[in-house]
Amino acid sequence: MTLKVHNTATRSLQAFEPLEAGIVRVYGCGPTIYNHAHIGNFRTFLFFDLVHRYLDWSGYEVRFVMNLTDVDDKVIESAVESGITITEKTTPFGEAFLADSSTLGIRPAESYPRATDYIGAMVDFVQRLVDGGHAYPADDGAVYFSIASFAEYGRLKGIDTSTLKVGARVSHDQYDKEDARDFALWKAATAEDEQVEAAWDSPWGRGRPGWHLECSVMSIAELGETLDMHLGGEDLVFPHHENEIAQSEAATGRPFVRHWMHGRHLFVEGKKMAKSLGNFITLRELLDEGHDPAAIRHLLISSHYRGDLNFTRQGLEASGSALQRLLDFESRLKGLAVDAGADPSGLATIASEAVESFRGAMDNDFNSADALAVVFGFVSSVNAALDAHPAVIAADRDAALAALHSMDEVLGLLEVASASRVVDDDLAAYVEQKIQERSEARANRDFATSDAIRDELTGKGIVLEDGPDGTRWKVG
């Protein structure tokens, strides 16, 4: 079996082959960091993570880069509303995004380029397009890409551009395919841009980059002129990725991306989850409600990335149960008393067959739904085998555990579950220590200290209950 991936550009499954043997260069369009990412965004970033982890698991050297958009129309609008600069706006949300990603077990990228660190390279890139006859400065102070200069414009989305009006322009970052027009590579600075420090010098006067330009410049700077894979949510096909292809190929004269991959959007109670619809749920909200990040991860990867996925609390409960089944299974294997005199029970064969089926599922365009079915089928078979023959030799037990952990290197469920439980252990140790200090203070009739400790714990959401057997605590 070889890896097959669905390429949006050809609308078909293709055998995956990187440009350079053994190395995969992957660029994912990251979040715009002006507020907290919602779990729809995280469905997309978990799709990236599965790609990243599975390529790694398959033995490739993966060079995975994801940008953080820290200047665009939306960032500026939001900084203006808050009366702060774009850097003040985006810095905390960039940090929050990376923290949330780590909570969900998303492996770090090789780098997270931010657009504001690449302004010089963007200006050079625009100049190159102007020099090559693919872009022109207009009387509004902006520089536009001339889509008439790029014959393949519209191919990715599959739109017929033969009827488009030459020279008609659009200056917003976001627009529909009906508005396919010359788009802004560089925009003239407005008073508001200056106010939020989103303006730089350029040969065309003070201005700032357009959003589409950012990804072309950063991906080429970090990974080279031809990428093996470029990932994003389905809404990015047009105009974002269409424009990226046009700019990049017009500038370099080389194919920009070998495989375009797009993830389907998450729905919530039957509607697309979107900031604009106000029906979005952030990761933090779910964690505050007490949901396990591993269960959230399970839910968000439980459907193939191109398949439908509808978020419901009920679905999240079901994911919690699935996760518990996996944890119980791991404990059962770890706790098995091995018996050197037992007959080989066939667990090693079940284990190696499971790993092969898992590979088959993931090779089929990263089908995590099928891969999860393989894992849970494995759990059932091994449980049934152990019920029938509880005595196993060490080699059988070890093979089953190794298979479970190997598949989890891609799925990351046990990994996230154990990471979040370690945090709980740390918290427990901290609270126990504080309770001890408080009892000592009370024994010394130092009530100021004992009250201060109680307040400190209350501030962290810990409720103390003093009883006859000492002090008990819970998360309130």
Ligand code: AMP
């Ligand atoms: P943004 O921060 O809006 O630039 O979005 C970051 C990424 O999340 C993009 O790749 C979007 O396609 C993706 N995205 C936005 N909404 C959803 C959704 N409901 N489900 C899945 N991905 C989404």
Ligand code: ZN
């Ligand atoms: Zn992008």
